[in-house]
Amino acid sequence: MINTVCFFELPADDLDSLQDFYHKMFDWNFQKVPGDFRYYKIDMGQETVKGGMTARQDPQHTPVNYVKVGSARESIAKAVKLGAKVIVPQKPVPGAGWFAVLLDPQGNRIGLWEEDLSAG
Numbered sequence: 001m002i003n004t005v006c007f008f009e010l011p012a013d014d015l016d017s018l019q020d021f022y023h024k025m026f027d028w029n030f031q032k033v034p035g036d037f038r039y040y041k042i043d044m045g046q047e048t049v050k051g052g053m054t055a056r057q058d059p060q061h062t063p064v065n066y067v068k069v070g071s072a073r074e075s076i077a078k079a080v081k082l083g084a085k086v087i088v089p090q091k092p093v094p095g096a097g098w099f100a101v102l103l104d105p106q107g108n109r110i111g112l113w114e115e116d117l118s119a120g
Contacts, residue, residue, distance in 0.1 A: 096116075
C-alpha cells in the first residue's frame with residue numbers, strides 16, 4: 001500500500017553492540033544487505049506499522065518508533081539493565097494502554113507501547 005510508513009532506520013555508532021541490544025530487548029534479528037557497506041535488514045515480525053502525531057514536547061523531540069510489548073514495566077526494567085536510559089517514564093493513555101520513551105545505549109529514541117484498555 002502506498003502512503004504508509006513502511007520502514008525505519010536506526011543509526012549506530014557501533015553496529016554490533018546496538019544489534020545485540022535490540023536482539024536481547026525485542027528478539028529482533030539482523031541480516032546483512034549485500035554490498036561493500038555495513039547495512040542490515042531488521043527482521044521483527046509481520047505486524048503493520050501505525051502512525052500518530054503530537055505537538056513537539058522539547059527541541060530534541062524527534063520522531064519516535066514505538067515497539068509493542070507485553071508489559072511496559074518489565075520492558076523498561078529490561079532495557080535499563082541492557083544499558084538504555086528512561087527519558088519519559090511509563091504513563092497511561094486512558095482506555096488504550098501505557099507508553100514510555102527510552103534512549104537506547106547509543107542515544108536513539110525508542111518508545112514502548114503496552115495495549116491495555118483499562119489503563120488510566
